[in-house]
Amino acid sequence: MALIDRAVAVCPEPLVCNQVEYHPYLDQTAVRAACRAHDLALVAYSPIAKGSVRGDETLAAIARSHRKSAAQVCLRWLIQQGAVAIPRTSKIERLSENIDVFDFELAGEEMASISALGRPDGRLTDFGFAPKWD
Numbered sequence: 001m002a003l004i005d006r007a008v009a010v011c012p013e014p015l016v017c018n019q020v021e022y023h024p025y026l027d028q029t030a031v032r033a034a035c036r037a038h039d040l041a042l043v044a045y046s047p048i049a050k051g052s053v054r055g056d057e058t059l060a061a062i063a064r065s066h067r068k069s070a071a072q073v074c075l076r077w078l079i080q081q082g083a084v085a086i087p088r089t090s091k092i093e094r095l096s097e098n099i100d101v102f103d104f105e106l107a108g109e110e111m112a113s114i115s116a117l118g119r120p121d122g123r124l125t126d127f128g129f130a131p132k133w134d
């Protein structure tokens with residue numbers, strides 16, 4: 001949070017978004033709060049945890065009830081929080097799958113059970129030059 005506060009304070013131009021790793025295995029509550037406080041959009045990179053959500057039982061169970069895939073449920077969870085998700089794929093059929101997330105809605109308890117998947121070792125990208133994360 002301190003880094004976002006500082007970035008906003010020192011940048012001569014208005015900041016509009018913050019791109020951070022965000023998926024169900026990484027709790028980003030603090031970053032989300034800081035983005036909200038500064039009216040920044042949160043852009044979620046590695047939004048499907050580099051593809052690893054595909055074997056997730058919690059997501060798969062929710063996905064079955066909506067006739068969607070685990071990746072689609074994961075992306076829906078992000079956009080329902082107001083985040084921007086930027087999944088990467090090399091497969092044309094997955095491009096269609098990943099954009100097809102605007103015709104269903106996750107219930108509050110489904111959102112909560114996905115949020116509960118966050119874990120201390122959930123971060124996938126942690127460069128040596130990275131700061132101490134919240």
Ligand SMILES: NC(=O)c1ccc[n+]([C@@H]2O[C@H](COP(=O)([O-])OP(=O)(O)OC[C@H]3O[C@@H](n4cnc5c(N)ncnc54)[C@H](OP(=O)(O)O)[C@@H]3O)[C@@H](O)[C@H]2O)c1
Nearest residue numbers: 045046047048049050051054071086087088089090091094
């Ligand atoms: N700012 C930064 O420091 C930073 C760091 C990392 C990434 N990024 C950005 O974030 C974007 C995405 O991140 P990412 O590539 O790390 O991870 P990601 O989008 O979470 O996952 C990509 C992986 O998921 C697979 N995939 C895509 N759609 C799928 C689906 N519907 N079902 C199952 N698997 C699926 C892809 O394989 P296939 O190709 O086989 O579909 C690929 O292996 C990148 O394009 C990059 O621009 C930014």
